[in-house]
Amino acid sequence: MPPAKTELGRRERKKAATRQAIADAAMELFLERGYDAVTIKQIADRADVSLATVYAHFPQKEALVFDEDDARRESLLAAVCERPEGVTISAALYGWLANLIEEGRQHAGQQAAFLAMIEATPALQGFERAMWLRHETALADAIASELDLDASDVRIRLYAHFVLEAWGAIDIEADPLDTLEGIFELLDHGWAAIEGGVRR
DSSP states (O other): OHHHHHHHHHHHHHHHHHHHHHHHHHHHHHHHHOGGGOOHHHHHHHHTOOHHHHHHHOSSGGGGTTTTHHHHHHHHHHHHHTOOTTOOHHHHHHHHHHHHHHHHHHTHHHHHHHHHHHHTOHHHHHHHHHHHHHHHHHHHHHHHHHHTOOTTOHHHHHHHHHHHHHHHHHHTOSSHHHHHHHHHHHHHHHHHHHHSOOOO
16 A cells, blocks of 8 residues: 555656646746747647647646646635634735735746736736636635635625735735735725624
C-alpha cells in the first residue's frame, strides 16, 4: 500500500509541474507578443509538451491566463469555512482580499502588465467576469452553509457579490488598503445584522 501511495504522489506532482510549466510558458508568450498573437502550438513548443497535453490541462486558451482560478476559489472558500473561532465572515473576507493586495504589491510590475493585457482583450474580460461569477456563487453557498441559512437568501447573494466586486475597485486605487477598509465599513453596516457582529 505505501508504494502505491508514493507512486500516486509522484504522478500528481509531475502533473502539477507540467501544468505550471505550461501556464508559465503561456504567460511569457502572452506578455512578449500579446494574447491574440500567440497560438496554442507556440505555447506547447515553449513548454516542450504536446498540443494534447496543453488541452488536457487547459481546455480553453483563456484558462491559460487564469491558471490559478481553482486555487483562488479554494482559498476564498477556506477563508470562510476554515476561519478561526471568533473570527467573523466579514473579517475573514477582508483578510483574504488584503492578502491579494499584498501579493499584488510583491509582483507590481507583472500585475500591471497582466491587467493591461486583460483590459486590451475582450475575450479575457468575458472569461474573467464568468470566473468571478462562479466564485460569487460558491462564496454565497459557503456563507449560507456557515450561517445555516437558505442558500437562495438574497442578502447573502448580494453580500457575496459586493465583496468580490470590491476587487475591481481596489485595482484602480492608489491606496488599495484604504479603499478596502472603506468598502468593508460600508458593507459591515448591513452585514452585521445578519452575522451578528462586525470585524472589530
